[in-house]
Amino acid sequence: MIKKIVLINSVLYHKRTAVFLLSLLLSISVFVIVVFFEEYAYLYVPYESVAESDFLDSVYFIGYFDVNRSDDYSTHEELQDYMNADADTVRKEISSFAAFDSIIEPQKCILSLDGKEHEAVFYPDSFLKRISVSTDKGRWFDVSAETDEAVLVGEKWNNRSVGDTITFDDGSSAVVVGLMKGNTMVPFFHGSVYYAGDLFNQADGYILLSSPSKVFDGKTFGERKQYFIINYKPDATESQKDELSYYLNQHGTIIDFHTVIDNTEEYMSNWVSIHFPVPTFLIAVATVCFLSLCTSVIHRSVNEQAKYMIIGCSKKKSVLLIIEALVISFALPVASAFCIAINYQTILHLLGRPYSRIYCCVDSRCVIPAVAYILFLLACGILIPALYYSKKSPLGLYLKEK
Amino acid sequence: MENGIIRLEGVSKKYIVGGSDFYALKDVNLKVGKGEMLAITGTSGSGKSTLLHIIGCLDKATSGDCLIEGRSVGGYSDSELARVRNMFFGFVLQDFALIDHRTALYNVEAPMFFNRTPAARMKKIALAAMERVGIADQSSKEIVNMSGGQKQRVAIARAIVNDPAVILADEPTGNLDEKTTNDIMDLFCSLNNEGKTILIVTHDRNVASRCKRTVSISDGMLYESRDKE
Incomplete structure (x- = not known):
């Protein structure tokens, strides 16, 4: 040597x-x-997750902020309350439209595990059926699974393995099916959407779960947001969709996923250049x-x-x-x-x-x-x-x- | 002489020069006995260096056979020929073939990089070889800073470091003055007296005269010149 x-x-x-x-x-x-x-x-x-998702018959809705009424609210909380109330009105009223199928919105809450509090996001089955995300270890959620599943994000879960059962302090439990690195992108709605990245975020330290589940039941969730996905019925006609779109545009702005993909491609192309x-x-x-x-x-x-x-x-x-x-x-x-x-x-x-x-x-x-x-x-x-x-x-x- | 430590049987070496065949060696037969000190003389371009290269497994004959201790090296692989060069022969060349920007010690140790000598013992063995040729005090000197005589002594130390049976020297005194030439020849004679077989290619009659036997080569043909007692 x-x-x-x-x-x-x-x-x-x-x-x-x-x-x-x-x-x-x-x-x-x-x-x-x-x-x-x-x-x-x-x-x-x-971009890949959205392009391969089944949201192409859906629109993303963002509640409208009426600037003319901003002076009516002295605090940010009051303004949020107003916007959330408006979004709740939308949630109730759109059910009467023929093209309407369902609303999809992940829910956030705090879960207690081993005496420590952790942020968690629950994805409804209707969401999980339409999108799949790559994990570093294990897999993304399987909506047909009989047990409650969890995907853990971030280095703080390095001591957990795929297949482990995590039992929360309230007694509910979920099986870890996937592990993701801290800076992996996960679906996470947080406001206006222009390109696919706006529908995702890094969720370092989060526990991702599906709903409905035993873990989900009885939890207290944060305020309802004024942005969510609205699914059209598969058999809805164009005029029925237009009718619903018109209503949604009265209360906010909508963007369809084809536009999101086009915007993302343009953005990526510019970024690369x-x-x-x-x-x-x-x-x-x-x-x-x-x-x-x-x-x-x-x-x-x-x-x-x-x-x-x-x-x-x-x-x-x-x-x-x-x-x-x-x-x-x-x-x-x-x-x-x-x-x-x-x-x-x-x-x-x-x-x-x-x-x-x-x-x-x-x-x-x-x-x-x-x-x-x-x-x-x-x-x-x-x-x-x-x-x-x-x-x-x-x-x-x-x-x-x- | 019996079968000889080195035997050449009908060795020819052909080069193609300007599209036509040129024979550097033609049907050369030679036997070298163990402990001999042989001079191979000839004019420039006569083929004497080619002969030494074939004997030393540096080059291959176009036809004929070269036998080392009775075994033909014609079928040897590249690695086997390298092993023969490393263990059986020691080379001393006119241009010294030393690694210039390295120390004398490194150059003398170099042959041991290619055999199983333990790394820890290399320095001791190399210094002993340098001591033998009277240059141990120059071990840490870089080759570029040495005189021609010193370089040739380093080359001789390198040639004997693996204790080979045969030392092949190609014009070993070609770049040296008369006094240094005599010193180097004294060294070769001394090594021959210790039992080493020595083949020296030279065009210097004085150098050849100090060898026990001389063969001459002309236009690729080998002639037995003289056999001293």
């Missing part, structure tokens, strides 16, 4: 500064590309430098390798030595940068700064481009010396020169 380290050092000896700087550049590039895709996933994951050039440029520069330095390291070490071959190094050992030198000097720092990037959120959490990087979403697919790039570097680190040695032998070149 010591011999190998000495020989690897010997391969890189003349280019050690360039190798160090390039390793740094490659590591930064990989870090930037992972971060780019994590931030892209923050947009893409909600702004944010993509930097990582692309970095990767391009780093890759060109990497390829040229690989070639340079080989050329520079040919003479030395020939001398090693005279005293007993085989051609195979020589090429392996160069491959190992390239792989260790480049792939290891890059792989380390990759590991740091994908665990960046956890590291910040451990450093006591859990919310310093919120506009990202660690999705397993974010890592694919970075992994592909690392594999490409590895392949180059192996193939370039192998191809060189297949055509020329350092010893042959040396003897020819002499």
Whole structure:
């Protein structure tokens, strides 16, 4: 092992500064590309969930705020009461419309578990039937399951596993079917909607549950919000839908999910055009430098390798030595940068700064481009010396020169 | 001489130069006995270095057979040939073939990187070899800062560090002055007296005269010149 380290050092000896700087550049590039895709996933994951959801015959309603009456309310609470009352009126009145099918709105409450209070969101079955979200471990809810299910979000649930039963302090219980990282996007209505991301939020530390369930029964929920999804009946005619839409527009604004998807695509396209050039440029520069330095390291070490071959190094050992030198000097720092990037959120959490990087979403697919790039570097680190040695032998070149 | 420690049987080496065949060696037969000190002489381009490269498993013959201790190396793999170069031969070349920006000690240790010598013992063995050639006090000096004579002593120390049976020297004194040449030849003679088989390729008559046997090579053909007592 010591011999190998000495020989690897010997391969890189003349280019050690360039190798160090390039390793740094490659590591930064990989870090930037992972971060780019994590931030892209923050947009893409909600988009994908909405695009694949069954909400395309639904509209999202946001209660109307009458600015002319804002002076009538001296406090924010009074204003909220007014808006909620208005939304409640909508809830009651729309049931009389022929196109109306149901209202979907997640409910929030506080649950007590092991003496500690935790925020929880209940998703109605009508919601869960229409949308599915990726989990990091386990699965999303199965509405046909006979037991009450829970999905836990965030690093604070690291001591829980899929299959565990959590029993709340009121005696109700649910089986953990899925675990999600703290900055995973979960459905979470919180106001006006323009693009899919507005229908999602990071819910670090939350317990997600389905309703109806034994856990749901008898709980006290927070104030009813003035925004919710309204489902049209599948057999509703266009005129019936128009009638309901007209009513909803009198009391607020509505946005259909086709528009949400179109808006999201436009937003993502703009985002990519702004944010993509930097990582692309970095990767391009780093890759060109990497390829040229690989070639340079080989050329520079040919003479030395020939001398090693005279005293007993085989051609195979020589090429392996160069491959190992390239792989260790480049792939290891890059792989380390990759590991740091994908665990960046956890590291910040451990450093006591859990919310310093919120506009990202660690999705397993974010890592694919970075992994592909690392594999490409590895392949180059192996193939370039192998191809060189297949055509020329350092010893042959040396003897020819002499 | 019996079968000899090294035996060449009808060895030819052909190169293609400008589209036509050029024979660097033509049907060469040679036997080298254990403990011999043989000079291979010839003019520049006569094929003497090619002969040494084939004997030392650095190059392969186009035809014919090269036998080391009675075993043909023609069918040896790249790794097996490397092992022969590492354990059976020690090389001393005109340009020294040392790693310039490394210390003398590193260069002498280098052959042990490619065999099973424990890393912990390498320094001790290398220093002993350097002591043998009288250069132990220069162990920490970089090769670039050494004189030609010192470099050649390092090369000889490197050649003997694995205690090989045969030392192959290609114009070992080609870059050295007369005094240093004599010192280096004294060293070769001393190693030969200790039982090492030594083959020296040279065009220097004085160097050849210090060997027990001389063969000459001309246009790729080998001629027995003289056999001293």
